[in-house]
Amino acid sequence: MAPAPRETKKTLRARSRTARQNAKTEEQPLDRVNRDLAILNMRLHGLTFPEIARKLPESGFKRVSISRIHAIVAKALRSSPNQPARELRQLELMRLDQLQTAHYRQAMTGDASAAQRVLAIIDRRAKLLGLDAGQEAAASLDEARASLINKLEQLARGQQQTKADADT
Numbered sequence: 001m002a003p004a005p006r007e008t009k010k011t012l013r014a015r016s017r018t019a020r021q022n023a024k025t026e027e028q029p030l031d032r033v034n035r036d037l038a039i040l041n042m043r044l045h046g047l048t049f050p051e052i053a054r055k056l057p058e059s060g061f062k063r064v065s066i067s068r069i070h071a072i073v074a075k076a077l078r079s080s081p082n083q084p085a086r087e088l089r090q091l092e093l094m095r096l097d098q099l100q101t102a103h104y105r106q107a108m109t110g111d112a113s114a115a116q117r118v119l120a121i122i123d124r125r126a127k128l129l130g131l132d133a134g135q136e137a138a139a140s141l142d143e144a145r146a147s148l149i150n151k152l153e154q155l156a157r158g159q160q161q162t163k164a165d166a167d168t
């Protein structure tokens with residue numbers, strides 16, 4: 001059996017350089033967590049998705065696409081219904097309040113486009129707070145209430161009929 005060929009110093013240096021470059025470019029799980037936290041923090045401070053994409057490399061992280069940033073924020077909101085999502089929801093509500101304040105006076109003076117903007121803001125707020133589902137639940141509750149009252153009236157009539165039959 002022939003001995004294995006010896007690697008030259010040049011080959012060893014090239015292999016070492018490649019390994020170092022790969023180690024630098026591979027994102028470790030802790031790096032990803034830190035990056036995601038930085039993205040969420042930037043979003044909490046009011047930066048838009050394109051602004052986050054531009055600032056992320058300045059913060060020492062790898063460049064990330066806008067769609068990936070959006071996915072990271074959406075996943076955080078879904079998986080964390082408590083404090084961070086609550087803070088982001090509050091931030092969005094404050095922004096909606098500011099927008100509504102800016103257009104409300106004009107809407108009340110009859111400006112149709114301002115009125116449309118205010119209504120769109122109100123609609124967005126209702127969706128954000130889950131108020132639209134409350135309307136469906138209220139309709140369902142009204143139907144259940146009407147059905148229950150109808151059944152109670154039938155029972156009351158049945159008891160009156162039984163009492164009348166017993167008296168005769």
